[in-house]
Amino acid sequence: MGLLILRVAAGLSLLSFSLLSGEYMLTGLGEIATVLLRYGVVATVVLLLLGFGTPFAAAVEAVVQIGIMATDLRYESSAMVAAALGVALAMLGPGAWSLDARVFGRKRIV
Numbered sequence: 001m002g003l004l005i006l007r008v009a010a011g012l013s014l015l016s017f018s019l020l021s022g023e024y025m026l027t028g029l030g031e032i033a034t035v036l037l038r039y040g041v042v043a044t045v046v047l048l049l050l051g052f053g054t055p056f057a058a059a060v061e062a063v064v065q066i067g068i069m070a071t072d073l074r075y076e077s078s079a080m081v082a083a084a085l086g087v088a089l090a091m092l093g094p095g096a097w098s099l100d101a102r103v104f105g106r107k108r109i110v
Helices: 002-020 031-050 054-072 077-092 099-104
Strands: none
Touching (some): 002 031, 002 054, 002 077, 031 054
């Protein structure tokens, strides 16, 4: 249950930061790159919420959070926590309540 909460928190933080802070990041990009980045963020959030490809999606989430911090030149504590959340989730994995656990089986570290 804890990793489910971690996945939801990571997904929603990515969605909120990309929608609120992402305008500054997207000003230098072209129109096609902006649309691709927006759809990529939404796809990453969906993967995180479903728990499918969690290590990959969490790593993408951490990279996007760091990119937003670097391009906005603001280092807010909430953005840093969201990036750390993505790194932690990438290392922990999806958890028992995820599509990864249903498809590949639950992994237990003893």
